[in-house]
Amino acid sequence: xxxxxxxxxxxxxxxxALLIAFTSRWTVFEAQSLADNPNNRxxxxxxxxxxxxxxxxxDGETELARSVGRGRGNNRxxxxxxxxGRLFAHPIGYSFITNGRRSLELSRNEDLAxxxxxxxxxxxxxxxxxxxxxxxVTNLDVAGTQAAVAGLAGRKGSVVAIEPQTGKVRVMxxxxxxxxxxxxxxxxxxxxxxxQPDLNRATQELYPPGSTFKVVTAAAAMDSGKVNPNSVIDxxxxxxxxxxxxxxSGGQSFGPISFxxxxxxxxxxxxxxxxxxxxxxxxxxxxKRFGFYQDxxxxxxxxxxxxxxxxxGDGDFVTDGFDVGRVAIGQGGLEGEIRASPMQMALVAAxxxxxxxxxxxxxxxxxxRKDGRIKERVEPDLQSxxxxxxxxxxxxxxxxxxxxxxxxTAAALSGITVAGKTGTAEVGANREFTQPWFIAFAPVxxxxxxxxxxxxxxxxGSQGGTVAAPIAKSVLEALLGGGA
Amino acid sequence: MSARTRExxxxxxxxxxxxxxxxxxxxxxxxxxxxxxxxxxxxxLGLCVMAxxxxxxxxxxxxxxxxxxxxxxxxxxxxxxxxxDAELAREQAQWFVVGLVFFAATILLVRDHHILERxxxxxxxxxxxxxLMPRLPGIGAQANGAFLAIKLGPIQFQPAxxxxxxxxxxxxxxxxxxxxxxxxxxxxxxxxxxxxxxxGLPALATLLLVLGLDLGPAGSILLVVFVASLVxxxxxxxxxxxxxxxxxxxxxxxxxxxxxRDLGSSLMFFGGFLALLYVATGRLSLVGxxxxxxLGGATxxxxxxxxxxxxxxTWLDTFSTRRGVxxxxxxxxxxxxxxxxxxxxxxxxxxxxxxxxxxxxxxLLDLPGGGRLIPAAHTDLIYxxxxxxxxxxxxxxxxxxxxxxxxxxxxxALLANDGxxxxxxxxxxxxxxxxxxxxxxxxxRVIPLTGVTLPFVSYGxxxxxxxxxxxxxxxIVSEKARSERLRRGGxx
Numbered sequence: 001x002x003x004x005x006x007x008x009x010x011x012x013x014x015x016x017a018l019l020i021a022f023t024s025r026w027t028v029f030e031a032q033s034l035a036d037n038p039n040n041r042x043x044x045x046x047x048x049x050x051x052x053x054x055x056x057x058x059d060g061e062t063e064l065a066r067s068v069g070r071g072r073g074n075n076r077x078x079x080x081x082x083x084x085g086r087l088f089a090h091p092i093g094y095s096f097i098t099n100g101r102r103s104l105e106l107s108r109n110e111d112l113a114x115x116x117x118x119x120x121x122x123x124x125x126x127x128x129x130x131x132x133x134x135x136x137v138t139n140l141d142v143a144g145t146q147a148a149v150a151g152l153a154g155r156k157g158s159v160v161a162i163e164p165q166t167g168k169v170r171v172m173x174x175x176x177x178x179x180x181x182x183x184x185x186x187x188x189x190x191x192x193x194x195x196q197p198d199l200n201r202a203t204q205e206l207y208p209p210g211s212t213f214k215v216v217t218a219a220a221a222m223d224s225g226k227v228n229p230n231s232v233i234d235x236x237x238x239x240x241x242x243x244x245x246x247x248x249s250g251g252q253s254f255g256p257i258s259f260x261x262x263x264x265x266x267x268x269x270x271x272x273x274x275x276x277x278x279x280x281x282x283x284x285x286x287x288k289r290f291g292f293y294q295d296x297x298x299x300x301x302x303x304x305x306x307x308x309x310x311x312x313g314d315g316d317f318v319t320d321g322f323d324v325g326r327v328a329i330g331q332g333g334l335e336g337e338i339r340a341s342p343m344q345m346a347l348v349a350a351x352x353x354x355x356x357x358x359x360x361x362x363x364x365x366x367x368x369r370k371d372g373r374i375k376e377r378v379e380p381d382l383q384s385x386x387x388x389x390x391x392x393x394x395x396x397x398x399x400x401x402x403x404x405x406x407x408x409t410a411a412a413l414s415g416i417t418v419a420g421k422t423g424t425a426e427v428g429a430n431r432e433f434t435q436p437w438f439i440a441f442a443p444v445x446x447x448x449x450x451x452x453x454x455x456x457x458x459x460x461g462s463q464g465g466t467v468a469a470p471i472a473k474s475v476l477e478a479l480l481g482g483g484a
Numbered sequence: 485m486s487a488r489t490r491e492x493x494x495x496x497x498x499x500x501x502x503x504x505x506x507x508x509x510x511x512x513x514x515x516x517x518x519x520x521x522x523x524x525x526x527x528x529l530g531l532c533v534m535a536x537x538x539x540x541x542x543x544x545x546x547x548x549x550x551x552x553x554x555x556x557x558x559x560x561x562x563x564x565x566x567x568x569d570a571e572l573a574r575e576q577a578q579w580f581v582v583g584l585v586f587f588a589a590t591i592l593l594v595r596d597h598h599i600l601e602r603x604x605x606x607x608x609x610x611x612x613x614x615x616l617m618p619r620l621p622g623i624g625a626q627a628n629g630a631f632l633a634i635k636l637g638p639i640q641f642q643p644a645x646x647x648x649x650x651x652x653x654x655x656x657x658x659x660x661x662x663x664x665x666x667x668x669x670x671x672x673x674x675x676x677x678x679x680x681x682x683x684g685l686p687a688l689a690t691l692l693l694v695l696g697l698d699l700g701p702a703g704s705i706l707l708v709v710f711v712a713s714l715v716x717x718x719x720x721x722x723x724x725x726x727x728x729x730x731x732x733x734x735x736x737x738x739x740x741x742x743x744x745r746d747l748g749s750s751l752m753f754f755g756g757f758l759a760l761l762y763v764a765t766g767r768l769s770l771v772g773x774x775x776x777x778x779l780g781g782a783t784x785x786x787x788x789x790x791x792x793x794x795x796x797x798t799w800l801d802t803f804s805t806r807r808g809v810x811x812x813x814x815x816x817x818x819x820x821x822x823x824x825x826x827x828x829x830x831x832x833x834x835x836x837x838x839x840x841x842x843x844x845x846x847x848l849l850d851l852p853g854g855g856r857l858i859p860a861a862h863t864d865l866i867y868x869x870x871x872x873x874x875x876x877x878x879x880x881x882x883x884x885x886x887x888x889x890x891x892x893x894x895x896x897a898l899l900a901n902d903g904x905x906x907x908x909x910x911x912x913x914x915x916x917x918x919x920x921x922x923x924x925x926x927x928x929r930v931i932p933l934t935g936v937t938l939p940f941v942s943y944g945x946x947x948x949x950x951x952x953x954x955x956x957x958x959x960i961v962s963e964k965a966r967s968e969r970l971r972r973g974g975x976x
Binding site for chain 1: 820821894906925
């Protein structure tokens with residue numbers, strides 16, 4: 001009998017091992033897929049019970065998002081509230097159980113929700129710490145954002161301001177915006193609004209950049225040694241480019257003109273010729289160095305960003321076969337037309353303003369624990385050296401002339417030198433609208449701020465220099481300390 | 485060191501666990517500390533020490549590890565139940581008192597377990613009556629389609645918990661007597677013609693059946709194993725007269741499927757029966773015949789009794805999102821949120837626990853708006869809550885504690901000197917181990933989930949009391965076996 005008893009024990013040992021194996025299966029091997037199962041309400045319930053971290057503006061005091069608790073004991077739940085209303089809707093986004101998350105609330109969710117790894121949570125358990133969200137301090141500037149919203153004055157468009165040396169995003173405004181506090185009650189309405197208030201025009205919309213793209217062309221041409229600021233080029237109008245006549249703005253004919261003067265006066269025929277000299281391959285290569293053809297390296301959800309670049313008539317990105325002369329002046333044709341997001345154009349200005357060094361753009365400054373310890377500080381991160389420092393310096397001087405005496409005088413600040421470039425793309429089926437642009441950085445000697453401003457579908461005749469430049473001026477004033 | 489001193493030392497980790505467990509639960513809800521909270525722990529430890537002193541007086545040589553292991557399991561259960569609902573923990577502590585009274589009464593009344601043999605038919609009849617009581621009108625109660633409980637006024641109890649003890653006592657006694665005459669092996673081999681007849685005819689018949697009927701691979705294997713085992717049994721000249729009561733046990737298991745409609749307890753009973761049959765006779769062929777007959781019957785009822793079938797559907801297809809009318813709520817929902825809800829929540833809870841768990845008192849049990857996220861958290865699904873709170877490591881420790889208890893049970897059977905003692909200890913241990921397997925296997929989706937309790941851990945008076953009696957019987961057998969060994973100067 002004893003032999004059978006031992007065998008029976010062995011059988012039960014195997015059966016119990018099977019129980020451990022299956023418990024391991026659910027707790028370890030399939031734990032993630034179970035946690036992600038749409039019928040698993042635990043993450044949602046869990047999330048409601050944890051106060052999410054506060055999101056602060058760059059001053060570390062102004063609350064852009066915080067959680068408020070309701071109920072008592074085990075029934076206490078937290079919901080998100082946005083004290084600044086619609087002002088920071090696009091960079092911050094929202095987080096609600098029923099509607100999900102957007103923007104920084106999504107890209108920084110793990111920190112905000114206080115999600116820690118297995119060992120961290122073990123120690124938290126031993127120390128008796130309650131799980132709670134971490135605070136996020138952003139780089140967003142309240143006064144600059146207010147100035148941008150005031151400047152756009154309800155017109156659809158976008159303003160992006162970036163610190164060139166650090167990549168800190170100080171302003172990311174897109175109009176129209178929505179009130180994140182209304183998301184739970186008016187989600188459908190906001191989603192279905194034909195004006196697309198949920199679209200972040202700074203990162204999710206591409207516009208023809210017009211003459212602001214001449215900065216990219218100039219950078220490519222000078223860095224590759226094709227021209228220098230004093231090169232003299234024929235600025236007559238019209239001029240045949242790719243077999244089709246191209247005219248300067250207003251049909252003005254400049255005759256032989258220096259490259260510097262050509263930028264100051266935004267001479268299309270000069271830049272189209274320079275573009276043809278540079279060639280398609282070099283052009284595309286420099287565009288890629290500026291960050292075109294990829295999502296901006298921003299700490300932002302990737303589905304809320306799209307790359308800028310040259311798109312053909314079907315809406316596909318192309319790197320060859322396009323009319324490089326027309327692309328060089330911010331236009332193009334069916335084979336390929338240049339399109340850029342406001343974020344991308346701000347990065348172009350920032351890269352030139354930082355001596356050719358393009359820094360990765362950042363919304364987050366730091367992630368801070370509730371006891372004040374810093375969990376993570378976002379350090380400046382070089383994305384690429386776009387052009388040689390001397391080339392960037394020369395281009396900066398040329399762009400200074402644009403604001404001093406050229407098309408961008410409306411952006412001039414008293415006491416601070418501004419370097420900029422205007423742009424005015426014609427849009428609409430019959431070119432009945434314009435897309436005014438202005439990109440800039442200041443002060444020229446040691447740039448502390450770069451900016452891009454654009455406005456959608458303005459009445460014909462609206463120029464970048466007259467419509468967009470004044471907005472850039474007021475935002476720069478707010479960010480750099482007024483007219484000091 | 486004497487056995488009882490070892491037992492006392494064994495209670496040390498139990499007291500540490502109780503103290504640490506309650507402290508952990510308390511710190512996570514400082515809001516509702518009352519002076520009564522820690523008393524459950526103190527009362528529980530007091531009871532353990534009293535029981536220890538009682539065993540020291542009455543069963544000085546009995547196995548020193550079984551009681552501390554059971555106390556450890558009880559302590560885990562009490563902490564987790566306290567964490568789920570303080571009121572239930574109070575009741576559970578009361579049930580432990582009642583359980584210990586039964587424990588002591590068993591030890592006092594059954595001085596020698598051999599007297600149980602005298603009443604075996606009475607015990608068997610009583611057990612069958614107990615099993616069928618939940619179907620009696622007026623006192624029976626149905627839960628989730630199964631008839632497991634009876635209600636007598638305010639008291640509700642699950643007779644199957646007690647019936648399992650009675651059936652094991654009966655089987656141990658009956659098999660002790662008949663094991664040797666159930667089969668009468670031939671001394672000389674059969675003549676060739678008879679051999680051909682005995683093996684050839686069934687093989688031919690099986691082949692024809694497999695080819696003729698559309699049984700599918702599982703059914704075919706079942707049939708082949710059945711016929712092969714049956715032939716092996718017949719070759720050894722079974723005594724049909726003595727097989728009668730054993731067929732009755734099979735019939736009882738089938739009856740339980742029909743009347744009580746519970747696959748879990750049916751599996752538990754029949755598994756215990758097969759274990760005893762094997763240990764008593766040493767014939768795998770009998771296990772083969774028995775298990776194929778059980779599986780065949782279970783398959784038949786699975787396709788014909790809707791309650792059993794839905795349990796199996798739920799097991800195989802837990803996360804199905806097909807929509808249909810939910811029988812319990814009457815609303816149109818997805819399968820996973822109706823039939824599959826319980827097992828799905830069990831798995832979600834375990835996944836949430838991970839390797840180390842969320843910590844005592846930290847698992848998510850309630851919905852924010854009120855109501856329970858995990859159904860039957862304190863009874864059927866208590867293992868899921870334990871995994872959620874103390875993780876895979878804690879659960880492995882718990883299963884390890886059960887395995888040690890089972891080991892001590894079989895060790896007792898090995899040390900015992902007579903057939904009845906051996907079979908009784910084996911049967912009691914096997915039925916305990918099977919119960920653990922059935923419920924933990926159910927909540928971890930090894931087998932279909934059916935409602936049996938986790939011994940010593942789940943909330944429930946019947947379960948605590950019945951398992952305390954089971955423990956008492958094991959200790960009585962152990963006392964006899966070990967004291968005799970010690971007297972003869974042997975090692976134990």
